[in-house]
Amino acid sequence: MSRKRKMKDTFLQILIWTFSLITVGFLLWMVSYIIFRGISGLNWEFITSEYNLYRGKTGILPMIVGTLLLIAATLIISVPIGVSAAIFLTEYAKQGVLVRIIRFATESLAGIPSIIYGLFGYIFFKGTLKLGFSVASGALTLSIMILPTIVRTTEEALLSVNPGYREGSLALGASRLQTIYKVILPSAIPGILTAVILGMGRVIGESAAVMYTVGSVPKIPAVEQLLTSSVRTLSVHLYVVALEEADFQSAFATATMLMIIIALLNFAANRIGRRLVKEKGIG
Amino acid sequence: MEAALAPKKKTGLSYEKAIELIFAVSAFLMIFSVIIICVYIFIEGVPPILEVGISKFIFGTEWTPTYKVPHYGILPMILASVYGMAGAIIIGVPIGIFTAVMLAEIAPKRIAGILKSAIELLAGIPSVVYGFFGLTVIVPFIRVHLGSPTGTSLLAMIIILSIMVLPTIVNITETSLRAVPREYKEGSLALGASKMETIFKVMIPAARSGIVSSVILGMGRALGETMAVIMVCGNLPNMPKSLLSTVSPMTAAIAKDMSYAGPFHQSALFGIGVVLFVFIVLLNLVLNLIASKSASK
Numbered sequence: 120m121s122r123k124r125k126m127k128d129t130f131l132q133i134l135i136w137t138f139s140l141i142t143v144g145f146l147l148w149m150v151s152y153i154i155f156r157g158i159s160g161l162n163w164e165f166i167t168s169e170y171n172l173y174r175g176k177t178g179i180l181p182m183i184v185g186t187l188l189l190i191a192a193t194l195i196i197s198v199p200i201g202v203s204a205a206i207f208l209t210e211y212a213k214q215g216v217l218v219r220i221i222r223f224a225t226e227s228l229a230g231i232p233s234i235i236y237g238l239f240g241y242i243f244f245k246g247t248l249k250l251g252f253s254v255a256s257g258a259l260t261l262s263i264m265i266l267p268t269i270v271r272t273t274e275e276a277l278l279s280v281n282p283g284y285r286e287g288s289l290a291l292g293a294s295r296l297q298t299i300y301k302v303i304l305p306s307a308i309p310g311i312l313t314a315v316i317l318g319m320g321r322v323i324g325e326s327a328a329v330m331y332t333v334g335s336v337p338k339i340p341a342v343e344q345l346l347t348s349s350v351r352t353l354s355v356h357l358y359v360v361a362l363e364e365a366d367f368q369s370a371f372a373t374a375t376m377l378m379i380i381i382a383l384l385n386f387a388a389n390r391i392g393r394r395l396v397k398e399k400g401i402g
Numbered sequence: 403m404e405a406a407l408a409p410k411k412k413t414g415l416s417y418e419k420a421i422e423l424i425f426a427v428s429a430f431l432m433i434f435s436v437i438i439i440c441v442y443i444f445i446e447g448v449p450p451i452l453e454v455g456i457s458k459f460i461f462g463t464e465w466t467p468t469y470k471v472p473h474y475g476i477l478p479m480i481l482a483s484v485y486g487m488a489g490a491i492i493i494g495v496p497i498g499i500f501t502a503v504m505l506a507e508i509a510p511k512r513i514a515g516i517l518k519s520a521i522e523l524l525a526g527i528p529s530v531v532y533g534f535f536g537l538t539v540i541v542p543f544i545r546v547h548l549g550s551p552t553g554t555s556l557l558a559m560i561i562i563l564s565i566m567v568l569p570t571i572v573n574i575t576e577t578s579l580r581a582v583p584r585e586y587k588e589g590s591l592a593l594g595a596s597k598m599e600t601i602f603k604v605m606i607p608a609a610r611s612g613i614v615s616s617v618i619l620g621m622g623r624a625l626g627e628t629m630a631v632i633m634v635c636g637n638l639p640n641m642p643k644s645l646l647s648t649v650s651p652m653t654a655a656i657a658k659d660m661s662y663a664g665p666f667h668q669s670a671l672f673g674i675g676v677v678l679f680v681f682i683v684l685l686n687l688v689l690n691l692i693a694s695k696s697a698s699k
Contacts, residue, residue: 128598135508138500142572143520145565149535150523156538203428211425223690224433230619230686231439231679232626234653238675239439241660242446263435270432296418324528327628327657354629357530361537362633371538374531381526385519 150378157375160368166376170337177360177369179376181339185254185350189333190322192258192346193265198315200262201269208270209277210299229267233328236264240332252334252349260332261325265318272317276310277303309391316388323380326354335359353377443679447672450474459673465639465650467659467667474670476677478639482556482649483625483678485642486635489560490567490624495617497564498571499606505572506579507601525569533633536562541634550646554636557645562630567620574619578612579605611696618689625681628653652678 168178204221212218240260250256280303288298304311334349337356341348351359353373361370451459454474462475501521505514540561545553582605590600606613636648637658650658656671656678663671 124596124599128596131598131602132508135500135504138497139504139509139517141497142501142524142568143517146520146524149527149532152539153531153535200428200431203425204432207422207425207429211422212429221429221432224436226689227436227683227686228432230622230626230682232622232628232653232682234626234628234656235439235443235675235679235682237660238446238656238672239442242672243438243442247442263439266432266435294418296421320526324526324530326528326530327653330657331660354528354530357528357534358629358633361530361534367538370534374534377528377531381528382523385522385526389519389522 153371153374153378157371157373160372161375165369165372169339177366179353179356179369179373181337182351182353182356182373184339185333185337186323186352186354188254188340188345188350189257189261189329189352190319192254193261193322194315194318196258197262197265197269197318198311201266201314201318202273202311204266205270205273205277206299206304209274210295210303225267225270228263231264233264233325236260236328237331240328245332251347252332252336253347254333254340254350255346257329257333258346260328261322264325264328265321268317268321269314272314273307273311276307276313279310280306309394313388313391316384316391320381320384323352323377323384324354326352326358329355330358353380440679443672443675446669447674447676450666450669451673451676454670454673460677463641465655467663467670472667474673476639476652476655476674478641479650479652479655479674480677482559482635482639482642483651483653483681485556486559486563486631486649486651487621487624489556490563491617491621493560493564494567494571494620494624498568498616498620499575499613501568502572502575502579503601503606505576507597507605521569521572524565525573529566529627529630530633532562532566533630536630536634544646548646552636552648554634554648555646556635556642556649558634559631559649559651560645562634563624563627566627566630567623570620570623571616574616575609575613578609578616581612582608611692614692615689618685618692622682622685625678625685626653628657632657 165178166183167180169176170178170181208218208221212221237260240256244250244256244259245252248256250259284302284306285298288302289295293301329352333352333355335351335355336349337351338348340350353376357370357373357377360366360373454462459474459476460480461477462473463477464473464475465478466473501517505517505521509517536558540558541553541555543553544550544555544558548557550557586604586608587600590604591597595603631651632654635650635654637650637654638648639650639655640647642649652674656674659667659671
């Protein structure tokens, strides 16, 4: 190689390493900075006490409960619909105009910014359907928002089921539906679980669409009003304490909590993914 | 269920049909959702645009909905959104593409694994956390070192957005680099090209349509980002004159004003939503055009 070519090569190689280091470095910087300033505030008292500024309580128990409620309600709506839609797309629909339209719809839903979902949920679920600021309004809005994630991930899982299973089951006289229930879905369960985890991550991280549908009441709702009350999720809480109350200690602790949850979810998704690869390797 | 299935075949069949219908309805729900979202946003957002006047709304430079004589011009917000997006792309695309090259071609397995987890974590971190980091680290830095009075600025917004678009760009670019046929790479290497020459003169051009798609998706992400931006942009609908101007992009204006807006002000916010929506639809159209072009090749 000529010297000029060699220099160009080295230069590009340096660029690749530098830019990759920037990516990882920024992440490390952000994570370590937030955890460094937040971990001391993230104690048992903070996690388990109520939030009441008049009594000087700044705990996040209501936000943890609120987040869990919203996750549960959203997944109960979106997972059955998403999995059913994925089954329809992979097992029933013939490739054609119809499937193209459904795919286009899925892509469009994935591309709509969360604030637009917020506006829509505000006007439609809160307004037209009179659900008010409530877990129900939020869960319905977020369900639509995370459908593309659930459908795509489930579809991938269904498509990766060994076609021999499907053919074998059908050849043994099982109906199409029996094959789906007893053969295809069970072997696609890890993939569907990944879809659920990704959906959870979206719900936890979302704030723009949550603020104008769920509201931001920092209280644990009464048992008989779980779906009809407004709650505050951890993400919305971070926004409120950081920007409106300028209570940075709580904000750092809440941000740390969010990071830990997201890291755990990613870890879980990875574990499932790795098991999937292993199983396929054997099969 | 099975007991009913075996002896009476007819009910069994209709049961199957019913379940199949549920599958189909679920899939159609997505089409229905897209339609109803469009309809509701437009029904709510188009009338105020018409009332203000389309060109006055889009090209007006003053946004003073709470004044006695209110003005509803959103050009400053459109520009802030577009500049923010452009800045994020200018910084994020090179970093993203080079990182993707690292992942797909250079890094040994261990390092690639670490890098991959880092990207996944970046993708999963909530946007409020990005915003909060911007608020506590980047904004003060700009205030102290670059002489902006508050630090909240277009520049802070661009920095945060360029990190946030990275996962989108890296993931899709990596996938499309891996999809380049092996023969291209091997052929190029066999002809005496170096590894770098092969990557930059053969593989990246071959993965072009995927890379362009990743950039467009990244643009959509930057344009639609709300909560991270709201915490670092300053939320004043000024015309963005320099990188240090306090600005308010469309998303931030909607989210910030919704909490106190009066009736017409609120409708006007839906009007901003319509404009944002149109931007996103245009991006999606370009994306589809690229996808169908590369499919027909």
